[in-house]
Amino acid sequence: MTFDIDHKAADGAGTILLLGAGRMGGxxxxxxxxxxxxxxxxxxxxxxxxxxxxxxxxxxGVRLNPADGAPVDTAPVDTLVVAVKPQMVESAAAGVQAVLAPHTLVLSIMAGKTLADLRRLFPAAGSVVRAMPNLPAAVGRGATVAVAEAGCPAERRERAASLLTAVGSLEWLADEALVDAATALSGSGPAYVFYLVECLTRAGVEVGLPADVSERLARATVEGAGALMGATGQPAAELRAGVTSPGGTTAAGLSKLMADDHLQSLLNATLRAAAQRAAELGGTGPKA
Ligand SMILES: NC(=O)C1=CN([C@@H]2O[C@H](COP(=O)(O)OP(=O)(O)OC[C@H]3O[C@@H](n4cnc5c(N)ncnc54)[C@H](O)[C@@H]3O)[C@@H](O)[C@H]2O)C=CC1
Ligand SMILES: O=C(O)[C@@H]1CCC=N1
Known part of the structure; x- marks a missing residue:
């Protein structure tokens, strides 16, 4: 893994217990x-x-499960980062109550779990922050939103920001109601883009390309388009216009993709379904 951007160093964070170190926690x-x-x-x-x-x-030298899978420590920590699945948190939380103290910040990245859920799960913590990053955090290019509990001291917000910006960009939201919507867009969004690559690959085969060539071209196209958007900062619609010669091939292709706003309607429904699922995962949540 490489981290090629220069974020504010996540130092001064004090002691950290990471609860769950799978794809996102890792x-x-x-x-x-x-x-x-x-x-x-x-x-x-x-x-x-x-x-x-x-x-x-x-x-x-990071300490991993020294006590047979039990919580690493019972001494209070400065920051508890919760990166288990929302369906697992009720049992996972039970094992870490001893690390909570009035100075402890709980920083959750779980989909759906609200600030009120976190306060119920971690009652002895000093403050709770709810964040939603995304998987490009694995290469330092995550897009994260976060919301802090009312009254969260500036120092703890800064501590959360420091840990989150170590893996990409961060936007604080004033309204917690927006977190599920952001989860549907940027949290889940990388999967939509990967699915686009899969669909482009199959469509390339459909118009005659060998499967391996089609896959390489689809991947390189999405990577290149993303890099161009990042490098220029131009609006997407402007970049699209730059590819679209009047009467040319792109106009012919887009006439299908944009017909009747089908893709827009599909994406509206996609984000609505994802946001709805985030809401369902809150509270004590469904079991599966
Ligand atoms: N995968 C993604 O793209 C994103 C995931 N998230 C959130 O991140 C959280 C983790 O998701 P992933 O990393 O994808 O899942 P994952 O399944 O890769 O990782 C979860 C980890 O939690 C561990 N775990 C299970 N029970 C535990 C317990 N009792 N105590 C400590 N660890 C335990 C598992 O062994 C596993 O390593 C979820 O809440 C998800 O909503 C947020 C943004 C993006
Ligand atoms: O699918 C999920 O529930 C998690 C949250 C956002 C991305 N992955």
């Missing part, structure tokens, strides 16, 4: 280490650590 852990958080300040609790996490812990 990505954040790597970001913190890359940004200079000392490994000695970080503990990880995960009953089923992936081999690369075990290797990372051994190589860096």
């Amino acid at each position: 990505a954040m852990l790597r970001g913190w280490l890359a940004q200079g958080v000392p490994a000695s300040a970080i503990s990880v609790a995960d009953p089923s650590p992936a081999p690369d996490l075990v290797e990372l812990a051994a190589r860096t």
Whole structure:
């Protein structure tokens, strides 16, 4: 993994317990280490650590499950980062109550779980922050939104910001009601883009390309288009116009893609379904 952008170093974060170090928790852990958080300040609790996490812990000195999968510590921590599945948190939270203290910040990245849920799950914590990053955090390019509990001291907001910006950009939201909508867009969004690549690949085969060539071209096209958008900062509609020669091939293709606003309606329904699911995952949530 490489982190090629220069974010504010996530130092000064104090001690951190990472609860759950799968795809997202693991990505954040790597970001913190890359940004200079000392490994000695970080503990990880995960009953089923992936081999690369075990290797990372051994190589860096991050403490991983020293007590047989039980919470790493019972001493209070400065920050508890909750990165387990929302369906798992009720049982996971029970094991870490002893690390909570009035100075502890709980920083959750779980879909759907609200500030009120976090306050119920971690009653002895000083403050709670709810965030929603996305998977490009694994390469330092995550897009994260966050909302803090009312009264959260500036120092703890800054601590949360420091940990979140170690893996990409951050927008604070004033209204918690917007977090489920952002989850539907940017949290889940990378999956929509990957599915676009899958569909483009199949469509390329349909017009005659060998499958391997089609896949390479689809991947390179999405990577290149994203990089161009990032490098220029131009509006997407302007960039689209730049590809679309009057009477040319792109206009012919877009006449299908944009017909009757089909794609727009489909994406509206897609985000509505994802936001609705986020809402369902809140509270005590469904079991599956
Ligand atoms: N995958 C994604 O793109 C994103 C995920 N999220 C959120 O991040 C959280 C984690 O998702 P992923 O990393 O995708 O899941 P994952 O399944 O890759 O990781 C979850 C980890 O939690 C561990 N775990 C299970 N029970 C535990 C317990 N009792 N104590 C400690 N660890 C435990 C598992 O062993 C696993 O390593 C979820 O709440 C999800 O909503 C947020 C943004 C994006
Ligand atoms: O699918 C999910 O529930 C999680 C949250 C956002 C991305 N992955």
